[in-house]
Amino acid sequence: MIDQLLYYLEYPFVRYAIIVGVLIALCSSLLGVTLVLKRYSFIGDGLSHVAFGALAIASIMQVTSTTLVTMPITIIAAVILLKGGQNAKIKGDAAIAMISVASLAIGYMLMNVFSASSANVSGDVCSTLFGSTSILTLKSSEVMVCLVFSVIVIATFILFYNKIFGVTFDENFAKATGVRSGAYNLLIAIIIAVIIVLGMNLVGSLLISALIIFPALSAMRLMNNFLSVIITSAIISVIAALVGIIVSILYSTPVGSTIVCVDLAVFIICYIIDAIKTA
């Protein structure tokens, strides 16, 4: 088995795939805590559906990197959803549900209408929803884009760490002391959009929420302060991604669901540890 793994690792595209997978997993874990605690999960879900529709458009346009199309569309949707969620008059939930379902419908329709051969459609749809069947099919242009955006997300998170903590813990307090929390909420929504588009390459649009939220929930069971929750959640996410990718290469399982299953297993373990500790 080790031999087989080493054999695969000799190929550069396998190594790149692993690097990209790990970077995406790292990014997606960073904002999980914020997403859970700010009750922003709804934005995460809505955006992953928007990203699906955007990807359908991108694949029709036959651009070199679909990310460059899906990214701006998803970011715009993030801004709209955030504003909609804050506005009490519009029923925020209903609007998000509408945008989500509409994106799915439009995406699927576009893929059917414009697809070269109808045989490919179900395959394409499947890989958009659940991630590429194998991470090895990532194109090298995608790999570069992933790399660049991952670095941007991580750097932004570190630079704005204290502000993200402030607006996550107590937005009103931050606002009352003159912190521009509206701007930081917007920043958080934009980073979430970027993470979702990145993560779609790895696990697909239906599973991306799991990639964001599971490591955070696991870490919150074990750790007692914000910084260690973030660090633990990043470590969990990276390990789960590595294990998932390797398992998926060795046993040719679908990479996205393998990673999410590992994340789920870690969550269950953390849950049990926590239950034993408190008992």
Add this chain to the structure above:
Amino acid sequence: MAFIKCSDLAVGYEGKAVAEGLNFEVNEGDYLCIVGENGAGKTTLMKTMLHLTKIISGTIEYGDGLKPYEIGYLPQQTITQQDFPASVEEIVMSGNLSKLGLRPFYNKAERAEAKKNMKRMDIYDLKNKSFRNLSGGQKQRVLLARALCASTKLIVLDEPVSGLDPKVTLDFYQLIKKLNDEGMTVIMVSHDIHEGLKDASHILHVTGKQLYFGEADKYPESDAYKLLTSIELKKGAKA
């Protein structure tokens, strides 16, 4: 010029006032207690002074060296904070957030400020403890330390003792009195008209409109006070 001067102020939501006709001022060194029944608009008034809610009509002026955002705030308990994974130190430190500006990390002075305020609130030995595992009284002291990091001039406390037992409540009042004696200006919403009012220098009684504003000494003779206590007596008779 006062720290805060409200003239003909109406506060509320979406254009509708929940309390109006507010005319009062807070001067340096004052200890203002805001009283009134549930739903009277006390929290709304505080939020308006803190720029969290838009003014319906009238004005709020900030002066005497107080900048509009130089106010430490201890909010009425919210649910989101209850299970938040953060240490005492992290939370107190976040009181310094507005001083950061474009800087990403806290500097030495800000760390020292947080340490000083944790010691003042007697929570320094809890600094690595998780906020969610603290007792109600400890939580309030953590949030007060955070407020102190945000302002050295004025703190605003929204029902800081609700849910605390009588002894912890008295301790907390003493802590606030000590801060006030040291020169901190205090605005506090309180339901407890007996213990809560005894340290106050001024009282503002709101119930939809302003029923009383003035020195605390004269409050017991006012009609507003009689109204409040007669309600209390009736409640007492029923119970």
